[in-house]
Structures are given as C-alpha cells and as structure tokens.
Amino acid sequence: MKYLLLVFLALTITSCRTLTPPPHTVVTDPYLREQCAPAGSPAIFRAVHVIHATIHGKTSSFIGITIGDVPADSLRATLLSVEGMVLLDAVDVKGHITIFQAMYPLDSEIFVRGLFDDIKFMFFPLSGDLVSAKVNPDGSLTCAWIDNNREFKKNAGPSGELVVSEYNADHREMRQVKLRPPLMKGFYKQMRMEAYGMRGYSLSLDLLESEPLEHVDGLFSR
Amino acid sequence: MLALVFILMMPAAVHAGWTENWESIRQAMVKVHSISADFTQKKNLRILARPLVSTGRFYYRAPGDLRWEYSSPLKNVLLVHGDKVAMYVWNNGSFTKDEGPQLEATRIVMEQIATWLNGNFHDNRAFTPELKPGNPASIVLVPARDALAKFIKQITLRLSGTPGVISSIEILEPQGSSTVIEFSHISLNTEISDTTFERVK
Numbered sequence: 158m159k160y161l162l163l164v165f166l167a168l169t170i171t172s173c174r175t176l177t178p179p180p181h182t183v184v185t186d187p188y189l190r191e192q193c194a195p196a197g198s199p200a201i202f203r204a205v206h207v208i209h210a211t212i213h214g215k216t217s218s219f220i221g222i223t224i225g226d227v228p229a230d231s232l233r234a235t236l237l238s239v240e241g242m243v244l245l246d247a248v249d250v251k252g253h254i255t256i257f258q259a260m261y262p263l264d265s266e267i268f269v270r271g272l273f274d275d276i277k278f279m280f281f282p283l284s285g286d287l288v289s290a291k292v293n294p295d296g297s298l299t300c301a302w303i304d305n306n307r308e309f310k311k312n313a314g315p316s317g318e319l320v321v322s323e324y325n326a327d328h329r330e331m332r333q334v335k336l337r338p339p340l341m342k343g344f345y346k347q348m349r350m351e352a353y354g355m356r357g358y359s360l361s362l363d364l365l366e367s368e369p370l371e372h373v374d375g376l377f378s379r
Numbered sequence: 380m381l382a383l384v385f386i387l388m389m390p391a392a393v394h395a396g397w398t399e400n401w402e403s404i405r406q407a408m409v410k411v412h413s414i415s416a417d418f419t420q421k422k423n424l425r426i427l428a429r430p431l432v433s434t435g436r437f438y439y440r441a442p443g444d445l446r447w448e449y450s451s452p453l454k455n456v457l458l459v460h461g462d463k464v465a466m467y468v469w470n471n472g473s474f475t476k477d478e479g480p481q482l483e484a485t486r487i488v489m490e491q492i493a494t495w496l497n498g499n500f501h502d503n504r505a506f507t508p509e510l511k512p513g514n515p516a517s518i519v520l521v522p523a524r525d526a527l528a529k530f531i532k533q534i535t536l537r538l539s540g541t542p543g544v545i546s547s548i549e550i551l552e553p554q555g556s557s558t559v560i561e562f563s564h565i566s567l568n569t570e571i572s573d574t575t576f577e578r579v580k
Contacts, residue, residue: 205431207453209470215478218453218468224426233426239455239468239477240447241422241433241558242530258554260530361470365452368428376426379554 182288189290193300193311198280199343199369200227203376206348206365208236212358219244221362224376227281232273233377236263248377249273257379275360278323279334279348283309319345329353342367398516398538401500401508413440416565423557430559444576460576467579474579506534515539515546529553 184190198204208219220241224233229251236245246258247269254269262268285304292298296315301308308324317338323331332352336345341364348362370376397407415438421430435449445459454469455477467474500508505527506520518536522528532551539546550558 203426203428205427209468216468216470216475218455218470218477220431220453222424222426235424235426237422237431239433239449239453241420241431243424243552243554243556246554258529365431 184287184290186290189300190287192292192298193287193290198225198227198282198367201225201370201373202280202343202367203370204280204344204364204367206362209361210358211361212356220365223276223280224370224373225276225280226373226377229373231373231377232276234269234272234276245269245272247273250377275332275350275352278321278332279336279350279360279362283311283321285309342369398510398512401510404500404510404518411441412568413438413571414565414567415439415569415571416562419561419563421559421561423559425555438571438575440571440576444571446575456579458576458579460573 184193202223202225204223204225206221206223208221210217210219218239220237220239222233222235222237225231231248231250233248234245235243235247238244242260243258244260245256245263247254247256249270254266254273256264256266256269259269283302283304285302287300288303288308289301290299298313299310300313301310303309308328310322310324312320314320317340319336320333321336322333325331330353332350334348334350337347337349339346344364344367346364348360348364350360350362352358397403415436417436418434420433420435422433423430431452433449433453434451435447437448438444438446443459443461445457447457449455454474456467456474458465458467466477468477500506500518500520505523507523509519509521511517511519516538518538520534520536522531522533530552532553534551535549536545537547537549545562547559547561550560552558
C-alpha cells in the first residue's frame with residue numbers, strides 16, 4: 158500500500174511548478190496557425206480506456222471513464238478496478254474539484270487535482286499563444302504554445318502520430334504524451350504519457366470506446 | 380470483491396430443496412470440491428451509455444484455491460493459492476504483476492468471507508444475510524458496517540431453476556451503480572491441477 162501512495166503522490170507532482178513567462182512573439186501566419194490547430198477529441202465527449210499506471214517498474218491497471226466538456230473546462234473521471242469496483246469518482250468544474258467517491262489512497266484532493274491535470278494534458282486541445290511553428294524536412298509539423306506560464310510543444314508526424322511535450326522554465330521536459338492513430342470518433346487508439354523527474358511515472362491508455370456528446374446534462378452531478 | 384463474488388456463486392448441490400434453509404445450503408456447499416464456469420460481467424454506471432461488459436472464466440478448488448480470469452476487455456488473472464494472493468495483468472505483450480489497490484481489497488474480502496466457505500453465512504460479521512424464498516430464491520447480503528457500506532449497498536444471489544446452481548449475482552453500490560455477473564458452462568467436482576492456481580499461463 159505504501160507503493161500505491163507513492164504512485165499517487167507522484168502523479169500529483171509534475172503539474173505544480175509555476176514558471177516565469179518568457180517573452181514571446183505570436184505566430185500570425187494563417188497557414189501555420191491552421192496547421193497547428195488542435196485536432197482530436199470532440200468538444201464534449203465520453204471515453205472509456207484501459208489504463209496501466211507504472212512507477213519504479215510496478216504497474217497498476219484500471220478502467221477509466223472520462224466525461225469531458227472542453228468549452229466549459231469541466232471533466233468527470235471515474236476509475237474502476239478491473240473487476241468493476243469504483244475506486245474513484247470525481248469532477249473538475251473550472252478547477253473546482255468534487256470527490257463523489259474514492260477509495261484510499263485515491264481519496265486525496267492533491268492526487269485528484271494531479272489526475273485531472275494529466276487528463277487535460279492528454280485530452281484537451283492546447284491553448285494559449287502559438288509562439289512558433291514550422292514544417293520540418295520530413296514533413297512533420299512542430300508547434301509551440303505558451304499558456305499559463307507553461308510551454309507546450311506538439312510534433313505531428315507524417316504517419317499521424319502526435320507527440321506533445323510540456324517544458325518548465327529551464328526548458329526541461331516535464332511530461333510527454335504520444336498519441337497513436339487510428340482515430341476512433343476523434344480519439345486516438347493509444348496514448349502513452351511519461352512524467353519525468355525523480356518521481357516519474359508513465360500512463361498507458363488504450364481506447365475501449367468513445368463518443369461525442371451533445372450535452373452533459375446530469376453527468377457532472379452525483 | 381472477486382473472492383466475494385466467487386464464494387457467493389458456488390453452486391451448492393444438486394438435490395431438490397437445497398434452498399429451503401441455511402442448513403440445507405451449508406450442507407450442499409460442503410459437497411462442492413471444485414467448480415469452474417464462464418462468466419459475463421456487466422458494469423452499470425449512470426455516466427455510461429451502455430454497460431461495460433467483461434468476460435472470462437474462473438476455477439475453484441476446495442478449500443480455498445481460486446483462479447479468476449478475465450479475457451476481455453482486459454486480460455487479467457487473480458490467483459489465490461493457499462495464503463498467497465497475486466494479480467496479473469496483460470500489458471505490452473506479457474503478463475505483469477498488478478500492484479493495484481484492488482488486490483489489497485480482494486485480500487481483505489478474502490479474510491472476511493472465509494467463513495462462508497462452509498456455507499454458514501451467519502459466521503461472517505461483515506454482511507447480514509437474508510434468505511428470500513421465491514422463484515428463483517435468492518440470498519441478500521447487506522453490509523453490517525458503515526465502512527463497507529460506503530462501497531457496497533447490497534448483494535443479491537439469484538438461485539438458478541436448476542438445483543444447486545446460482546445463476547447470477549447483482550452487486551448494488553451507492554450512487555446507483557451496479558455489477559451483474561452471470562454464469563454459464565458450469566462444471567462441478569472435476570479435477571483441476573495445481574498449476575491452474577499457481578501460474579498465470
């Protein structure tokens with residue numbers, strides 16, 4: 158159980174740093190802005206994944222259900238054990254977190270906040286100022302944003318694979334997620350996230366099912 | 380949870396009247412030396428458009444060996460052999476040991492329900508049992524402690540029309556969620572090797 162606590166503490170760490178915003182100029186080229194525009198998950202969605210979380214070589218597996226409303230900056234995350242036991246059920250509405258149900262050691266708000274931060278990193282489109290964009294010789298596209306004192310870079314390979322990285326003020330990579338096609342109703346079939354540092358961990362998400370939603374009526378309430 | 384489910388679904392015996400009272404159930408259960416069956420598990424949550432369906436097969440051998448194996452959507456194996464409990468999950472092309480919180484929960488439940496192995500539900504302090512006659516008859520288990528009631532509201536075992544077989548288990552959780560497990564292709568008192576409970580493959 159101590160190991161589990163370590164896992165869930167580690168999951169909360171990487172998103173907590175604040176950075177001094179560097180000076181930057183914004184890309185205005187319409188073609189590059191269009192190419193860099195986020196593609197992927199629908200604005201309002203429901204997705205079910207098999208999740209493997211690994212830290213220090215040890216793996217825990219879950220089934221994750223995510224309800225997302227990008228325009229409303231809201232999420233609901235439910236983690237199930239493989240046999241169907243609800244381990245965590247919580248919502249994040251514009252940063253306000255409510256935990257409906259949680260089993261120790263997943264009942265910490267710090268952990269839940271870190272979880273939602275990871276989910277937004279993987280599922281929500283990048284926002285902020287587009288500060289650089291270029292088409293590489295191999296046909297891939299590299300774009301960078303600065304948002305809320307964090308820097309993000311996205312590399313879209315010719316095969317359709319996306320790699321999104323987050324950097325700190327020292328330009329050290331803090332997190333990276335690889336999104337692998339094919340796309341299923343706007344969702345990548347596989348997602349692999351790595352969080353770096355002493356308490357690094359990895360998350361592997363395999364899509365079971367997904368669907369766009371017209372509304373989230375009642376889905377963010379108990 | 381799995382162990383709980385397993386113990387509760389044990390076919391009791393194949394004689395008429397086995398559900399008449401607790402003693403007849405206990406007597407029927409002690410006659411079961413081994414069992415295996417396919418299962419289909421349906422998880423219902425209000426936030427899902429449709430149930431999340433899992434399938435697999437389990438094996439039991441008295442007095443306490445268990446193999447509970449999911450084949451889809453995630454390949455996962457729980458092994459209980461003597462006092463050893465281990466869970467394995469299929470990841471990146473091979474089975475790796477799973478250290479998730481569900482393993483700890485399963486271990487605790489195993490300790491709690493050990494007394495049910497002899498079919499005497501009243502020896503377990505975690506649940507208050509009630510035998511409900513009918514067609515089908517059922518056993519209803521309600522958590523006796525608040526700590527458990529936070530996660531399980533009620534468990535209902537529905538007895539099959541076929542004597543000695545429990546056809547399904549329904550686990551109601553707070554917030555309206557539920558898990559329904561239905562069994563099929565049940566084999567009773569056949570030889571099951573040690574390796575079934577010792578090795579993941």
